[in-house]
Amino acid sequence: NTVHQLTGSGRGVLGDRKTFEVDHKYGKYYLKGTSRGGGIKTYNAYHVIYESQLPGTMVSSKTNYFLDGAAVDAHAYAEKVYDYFKNVHGRNSYDGNGAPVISSVHVGRNWNNAAWIGTQMVYGDGDGIVFRPLSGALDVVGHELTHAITEKTANLEYHNESGALNESISDIFGAMVDSGDWLLGEDVYTPKQSGDAFRSMSNPTQYDQPDHYSRYVRLPDTPDGDYGGVHINSGINNKAAYLLAEGGTHYGVNVTGIGRAKTAKIYYRALTLYLTSRSTFADMRQAAIKAATDLYGSASQEVQSVKNAYSAVGVY
Numbered sequence: 588n589t590v591h592q593l594t595g596s597g598r599g600v601l602g603d604r605k606t607f608e609v610d611h612k613y614g615k616y617y618l619k620g621t622s623r624g625g626g627i628k629t630y631n632a633y634h635v636i637y638e639s640q641l642p643g644t645m646v647s648s649k650t651n652y653f654l655d656g657a658a659v660d661a662h663a664y665a666e667k668v669y670d671y672f673k674n675v676h677g678r679n680s681y682d683g684n685g686a687p688v689i690s691s692v693h694v695g696r697n698w699n700n701a702a703w704i705g706t707q708m709v710y711g712d713g714d715g716i717v718f719r720p721l722s723g724a725l726d727v728v729g730h731e732l733t734h735a736i737t738e739k740t741a742n743l744e745y746h747n748e749s750g751a752l753n754e755s756i757s758d759i760f761g762a763m764v765d766s767g768d769w770l771l772g773e774d775v776y777t778p779k780q781s782g783d784a785f786r787s788m789s790n791p792t793q794y795d796q797p798d799h800y801s802r803y804v805r806l807p808d809t810p811d812g813d814y815g816g817v818h819i820n821s822g823i824n825n826k827a828a829y830l831l832a833e834g835g836t837h838y839g840v841n842v843t844g845i846g847r848a849k850t851a852k853i854y855y856r857a858l859t860l861y862l863t864s865r866s867t868f869a870d871m872r873q874a875a876i877k878a879a880t881d882l883y884g885s886a887s888q889e890v891q892s893v894k895n896a897y898s899a900v901g902v903y
């Protein structure tokens with residue numbers, strides 16, 4: 588419990604000051620919190636060559652002030668994402684049973700990516716051109732931890748339409764936890780260029796993603812084909828989720844927005860109760876309708892808006 592919670596602080600990737608839970612042992616402080624589920628622990632993997640050597644070395648400091656910005660953000664943002672799923676959706680960690688949340692930073696060399704590798708989160712430092720250290724974005728941390736939840740629930744296969752849904756679900760909850768915008772990665776993408784982002788849910792086409800099923804991009808189900816374009820075709824479901832929350836008229840279809848909170852409830856319920864490993868976009872429409880019906884009733888505006896949002900992106 589939180590009786591003996593120790594507080595550490597530091598500056599994140601963007602130089603912003605933040606506080607977080609730390610542990611103290613043998614005269615050193617560690618990026619280790621024990622008050623959230625099975626704990627949140629953050630490691631430095633700068634010396635790791637092979638995946639088998641992960642997570643690396645637990646981040647420590649002689650005082651309770653931490654100097655590694657990437658580690659500070661990975662740890663602080665993991666706390667925020669844990670708290671979001673616990674407080675908003677009643678889920679205790681990614682497995683629903685308090686699994687420890689493990690993160691490693693400085694993974695690879697100038698790696699322009701982040702990932703959930705089945706057991707933990709890993710963050711690259713970026714090359715300083717395309718990305719700065721990726722744990723510096725709350726929506727990226729939310730995106731990656733959501734992959735863990737998806738794996739434990741619907742377990743959407745990571746290719747073709749189910750893979751695009753897997754990606755979209757991660758973008759949706761990345762945006763929900765980083766509430767305030769519908770962009771992904773804006774805090775760490777292209778440090779030398781302001782005002783851009785890695786992806787946009789409000790306008791997927793701005794970053795070359797489709798915003799309608801008629802524009803679904805058929806790519807080979809291979810690593811070079813991004814397993815059938817999972818990071819590209821996620822734009823279609825991302826647009827539907829954006830329209831459901833904010834409303835709008837898209838390709839002549841009007842959608843009445845129902846707000847972020849209700850949208851998050853619908854997608855969380857669809858993900859955990861109705862989606863399965865081989866769900867298609869059409870299955871996503873039905874799962875969202877079912878979830879909205881459970882939550883708000885079959886004659887509700889929320890159900891009607893789900894139908895209109897999916898019709899607006901050409902998914903029936």
Ligand SMILES: Cc1cc(C(=O)NCC(F)(F)F)no1
Nearest residue numbers: 700701721727730772785818
């Ligand atoms: C290739 C490729 C990877 C990704 C991606 O979404 N990575 C996770 C993120 F959190 F870093 F964004 N998009 O295209």
Ligand SMILES: [Ca+2]
Nearest residue numbers: 726765770771
């Ligand atoms: Ca964002």
Ligand SMILES: [Zn+2]
Nearest residue numbers: 730734754757
């Ligand atoms: Zn992803």
